[in-house]
Amino acid sequence: MTSVSEEEHGTPAARTKVSVIDDDPMICQAMRLVLTDYSGGRLEVTSTSTDGATAVEHARRELPDVVLMDIAMPGMDGIETTRALRALPHPPHVLILTSLSPGGTVERAVEAGAEGFISKTDAPEDIIRRVMGVCREAPQFNTASQRQLIGDLSTQRFRSRRDEARALLDSLPEREREAVVLAAEGLTNAEIAARMFISERTAKAHLSSAGARLAMGRVQMARLVERADLPPRS
Template sequence: MSSNENSNDRPITVGVIDDDPMICQAMRLILEDYSAGRLNVVFTCTDGSQAIDETSGHHPDVALMDIAMPGMDGIETTRRLRALPRPPHVLILTSLSPSGTVERAIEAGAEGFVSKTDAPEEIIRRITDVCVGLPQFNPASQRQLINDLNTQQPQSRRDEARAMLDALPEREREAVVLAAEGFTNAEIAERMFISERTVKAHISSAADKLRMGRVQMARLVERADLPERL
């Protein structure tokens, strides 16, 4: 951002991007009427391509970005704005419905979220605070990010556990899975058509490779949530 960004002698410049012209007009009125001259809306537009052109020309300090737009959506537009030589801060202007929206927006370079239904003073505060490097997450965006992470974490842990088991030789893996399912060494030997001594060797070798004891390996199999065998 420019060196004037934190200066008190000029307003913070803002671009508003939303596919609904009424939202653009309402945001312009809110930001300019309630900010007592602290904010200046330098452009509004209704699609991503125009947003890139307007931002390149006006160099706003902050872009308020809708997500659901025809053609280039708000996340891709955010990514392109943040790649400009003089990138604006981007606050997502949204009602946050699709799962994954928050995480995808952050990955694209957004620094926070503003609800279209937030009070004017709250929207203005978020715009001024993001300019001094404070990420802006309203309660709705915080809840969604936590929900998304909680949804993804078990899947990530499952995939990691499956990869660890898949790295074992097939017969060792089979012995470990059967042991985790509660079968004794004798029962495993019978099912695998091998001796108990070989079962012990398979499980011991797998334990060395995984650096785990028998109980830990059972937990690993549980976490892997393997498909049921026919």
């Protein structure tokens, strides 16, 4: 594997200070070796920590440029620790050191102030490039983190549309809502009337009233029910 050169165009570069946080001391040691041995002197690991509170205290004293942050830690997890680090008077850049699970990790970490992600299995040169890149204010998202972020946003959008549809259905009177749901299942007016123990004329009236309230036709209301993804009826 190649290392990142200490000099670019013959001009020595200042060392970038890095702090590593992981609840596994072996991971901390491995990352220290990677950052030290493959950076050509460009990176200096100022400290390693196995918990969030200690990491924040180290950052207060050492003023690291970049923190590599694990997510799953006892007590203050990586998301909360990231938020605390970014609130310091001299906040470091934070790169999440993670396997990117469970779902929602990327979105939550970005909201807390993280600027990118590094997999613990990334090649050393890739890890170093991301550390140096974030110091140039360039977000560092590897393929896995980009894929998860897109997935999280898609799930969030689905939930938002589902909740909106459910709210619209819940705005209807109970009997009208029941008629709309039955119609969405493909029942005719006569079948809806039989299921609800009402006349066919009343079933039609319920659907007509619901359509007026929602400003939708029968097909649109069926799609609304589909989007609401209602739980199975008991």
